[in-house]
Amino acid sequence: MSILVRDLSYRYADGRSALNRLSFAIAAGERVALLGPNGAGKTTLFLCLAGVLRNQPGVVIAAGLDPALPADRLALPRKLGVVFQNPDEQLFAATVLDDVAFAPLNLGEASEAARKIAEATLTRVGLSGFGERVPHRLSGGEKRRAALAGVLVTSPEVLLLDEPTAALDPRGRRELADLLNALPGTMLIATHNLEFARRTCTRALVLAEGTLAAEGPLENLLADEAMLARHGLV
Amino acid sequence: MSWLLPEIRVFESPASRWDARWKLATVAASMMLISAIDDWPPAVVGFAFAGCTTLWARLPLLVSAKAVVGVVLPVAPWFVLLPILNSWAGAAEAALWLFRLSAVACFGAMLIRSTGIPRLLEAASALLVPGLLVRVAQFAYRFAFVLTTELRRLRIGLFTRGFRMRSNAHTFQTLGAVVGGAIVRSEARAERVAQAMTCRGFHGHLPRLTPFHTRTADVLTTILFLVIGVSLACATFVPQSWLNP
Numbered sequence: 001m002s003i004l005v006r007d008l009s010y011r012y013a014d015g016r017s018a019l020n021r022l023s024f025a026i027a028a029g030e031r032v033a034l035l036g037p038n039g040a041g042k043t044t045l046f047l048c049l050a051g052v053l054r055n056q057p058g059v060v061i062a063a064g065l066d067p068a069l070p071a072d073r074l075a076l077p078r079k080l081g082v083v084f085q086n087p088d089e090q091l092f093a094a095t096v097l098d099d100v101a102f103a104p105l106n107l108g109e110a111s112e113a114a115r116k117i118a119e120a121t122l123t124r125v126g127l128s129g130f131g132e133r134v135p136h137r138l139s140g141g142e143k144r145r146a147a148l149a150g151v152l153v154t155s156p157e158v159l160l161l162d163e164p165t166a167a168l169d170p171r172g173r174r175e176l177a178d179l180l181n182a183l184p185g186t187m188l189i190a191t192h193n194l195e196f197a198r199r200t201c202t203r204a205l206v207l208a209e210g211t212l213a214a215e216g217p218l219e220n221l222l223a224d225e226a227m228l229a230r231h232g233l234v
Numbered sequence: 235m236s237w238l239l240p241e242i243r244v245f246e247s248p249a250s251r252w253d254a255r256w257k258l259a260t261v262a263a264s265m266m267l268i269s270a271i272d273d274w275p276p277a278v279v280g281f282a283f284a285g286c287t288t289l290w291a292r293l294p295l296l297v298s299a300k301a302v303v304g305v306v307l308p309v310a311p312w313f314v315l316l317p318i319l320n321s322w323a324g325a326a327e328a329a330l331w332l333f334r335l336s337a338v339a340c341f342g343a344m345l346i347r348s349t350g351i352p353r354l355l356e357a358a359s360a361l362l363v364p365g366l367l368v369r370v371a372q373f374a375y376r377f378a379f380v381l382t383t384e385l386r387r388l389r390i391g392l393f394t395r396g397f398r399m400r401s402n403a404h405t406f407q408t409l410g411a412v413v414g415g416a417i418v419r420s421e422a423r424a425e426r427v428a429q430a431m432t433c434r435g436f437h438g439h440l441p442r443l444t445p446f447h448t449r450t451a452d453v454l455t456t457i458l459f460l461v462i463g464v465s466l467a468c469a470t471f472v473p474q475s476w477l478n479p
Contacts, residue, residue, distance in 0.1 A: 050433045077435035088380050089426040092373065094352030098443050103434040105441030115443060134241070136379040150434065 001061070002028040002158055002186035003049065008058030010044055010210075018044040020210040021058070026186060028157075033197035033218055034190040036207035037232035042190040043085070045207070046160045049188075050082050063158045063186075078107055081151030085163040087143035088135075090150060096122065096138070097131030100149045107154065121153040122146075125179060141172040145179075152183070161189045165196045174199075194222060194233065206231055239382045242351060249291035249348035253452040254357035260456045261345045267463035268337045274326060276469040277333035283462055284340035291348040301343035302336045309335065351375050356442050369440055373427070381420060388412050 003026040010019040018041045026032050034042050047053040048060055051067030063079035065072035084090045093099035101118035105111065122131060125145045130138070138146060144164065151159065161180075165173045177199040180187065191197050197204065197218060204221045206214040208231050214221055221227065228234040244250060249257070268280045288298040306314070313331040317324030346354065352372065359368040392408065399405055 047429060050429075052429045052432050074435075077433060080433075082430070082433040084426065084430050086426070089423055090430040092376050092427055092431065094350075094372075094376065098352075101443045102431075102436075102441070105443065106435035106437070111441075111443055111445050114441075118443075134379075135376075136383065137241075 001025050002030065002063060003188065004059065004061040005045075005049075006059040008045075008048060008056060008060060010041075010048060010053060010056045018210050019048070019056075022207075022210065022212055024205055024212055024215060026188060028186055029184070030203060031187045031201040032189070033201035033204040034188055034207060035192075035194075035197065035204055035221075035231070035233055036190075036213075040207040040231075041210040042207055043162055044210075046082055046162055046188075046190065049160060050080060051076050063156070077103060078154055079156055080158045080160065081154065081156035083148055083151050083159070083161045083164060085166055087140075087147035090147040091135035091143060094134065095131065096127065096133050096135060096146050096149075099135060099146065100131075100153050103150060103154050117153055118149075121149045124152065125149045126175070140167040141169070141175075144168060144172070144176065148176075148179070156185065158186045158188070159183070161187065161191075163190055163192070165191060165193045192233070194228075198222065206233070239379050242346060244350040245292045245347050247290065247292040247348055249287070249344060251451075252348070252455055253446055253448050254349050254353050255360050255446050256448065256452045256456050257345060257349060258354060258357045259361060260459045261341050264459050264463040265338050265341050267467040268334055268341070270467045270470065271334060272330070272470045274330045274333065276466045277330050277337070279469075280463075280466045281333040281337040281340070283466070284337035284344075287344045288340050291344040293343060293347050297347060298340055298343050302339040305339035305342070306332065306335050353444075356444075357446070359440075359442075360446055365439070372440065373424075377420070377423070377427075380423075381416060384419070385412070385416055388416070 003024075005025070006023045008019050008022045009017070011017050022041075022045065034045070036042055044053065048056060049062045049067070051062075051073040054068060060067055062076065065076050065079060067073050067076060091099050093102055097115070097118055100121055101111075101114040104114040104117050109117065119128075119131060122128060125148055127142065127145050127149060130142065130146070135143065135146065144167075148164075164176060164180075168176060173193065173196055177196060180189075180200050187200070189197065189200060201218050204215065204218040205212060206221065206227070213231055214224075214227055225234065264284075268277075268284070271277045271280055285298070309331075313335070314328045317328040317331070349357070352375065355368050355372050355375070358371075359365060389412075392412070397408060
């Protein structure tokens with residue numbers, strides 16, 4: 001099992017419940033869409049899986065590691081990558097190459113090796129020659145690709161993508177879908193874009209108010225218009 | 235008026251190939267030595283030397299001039315205009331300040347425009363400037379661009395809804411709300427940036443992709459700068475009897 005979540009709950013400091021006894025499992029290599037309206041708890045779930053939000057009741061296993069354990073948490077960035085909704089919050093280094101090389105350098109790679117891996121990853125996401133560019137001068141689609149490169153550079157087994165199509169035009173969405181389809185590994189993609197989910201995923205989880213409202217093959221769920229309408233997805 | 239920060243262009247030159255650590259330490263020392271000059275002939279020579287370093291760094295004249303104006307103008311009322319209005323001796327003092335400030339500005343322009351802020355901050359970190367200070371500066375530099383882009387969008391949003399700058403309470407309240415909102419949003423953004431960094435294995439140390447290498451030329455350039463700087467600073471303290479036997 002690539003991702004296992006059992007009875008996971010999370011409550012914010014102000015008492016608001018973000019996740020409520022959530023349980024699901026994702027097999028290795030599966031592509032799963034995480035659907036749900038704004039505020040359903042998708043980002044919070046990603047942060048729990050990545051070990052950023054801790055001390056919550058329930059069990060979380062991601063890429064065979066338990067984020068609750070300090071030793072596993074240290075190893076997690078090598079096996080699990082998170083692409084955040086806003087690439088400006090992910091790209092913080094002075095140049096694109098510095099940013100992409102950030103994770104391998106953190107994980108102990110020598111600078112020359114990290115540079116080579118980062119350059120190869122930039123080529124892989126179609127940003128060859130963008131290494132010396134400054135992040136704030138990139139277009140929305142380029143920023144998205146650079147953020148993705150910063151995560152793919154460690155070849156994670158599990159990839160979590162939070163609203164990857166936000167601010168992308170139709171061509172950008174198509175190219176991103178092609179890029180993701182060419183990647184190996186397990187993917188959990190939080191999106192409101194049902195067409196994008198159809199292009200990239202085979203299964204879906206529907207999250208509503210922190211609980212699992214529905215799960216199953218994506219096409220079956222997308223055919224259930226009443227359920228989609230009930231959860232604000234159409 | 236544009237609310238976007240201008241990009242700091244780095245000019246390729248022999249100065250840009252000078253190891254950033256040596257360059258930062260040397261230019262900081264040179265600035266201090268020039269500031270210690272208390273006589274106007276060495277101050278003129280110091281300014282000429284600083285000007286030459288901007289040429290060596292292949293800075294366009296306009297860039298150097300802007301740097302000098304940017305440093306001199308804010309302090310001119312106190313260190314230049316007031317002494318001139320006071321007396322002839324004051325005018326000489328003002329000239330001394332003018333040359334020292336201009337020299338410091340030229341050194342600063344040469345340092346920044348031949349290195350770039352991100353590399354300078356890495357050099358500062360390598361020179362044992364406290365890591366927290368360097369990281370704060372690095373993030374401030376990166377996100378200043380994001381913040382100004384956001385402020386620009388907010389400004390456009392205000393103007394499209396009929397807002398016009400006036401000297402009234404409504405204008406000040408609106409601007410206060412815009413700036414306050416930007417600060418609150420920055421705090422939320424800082425938390426999300428920290429989360430993204432944690433997910434990528436950040437443990438409190440920002441690694442460097444390009445390592446520093448010291449070459450013989452770096453050391454020789456440093457020695458040359460320091461010899462000139464120390465000579466000029468010492469010239470201030472040479473007894474007048476030596477100069478006028």
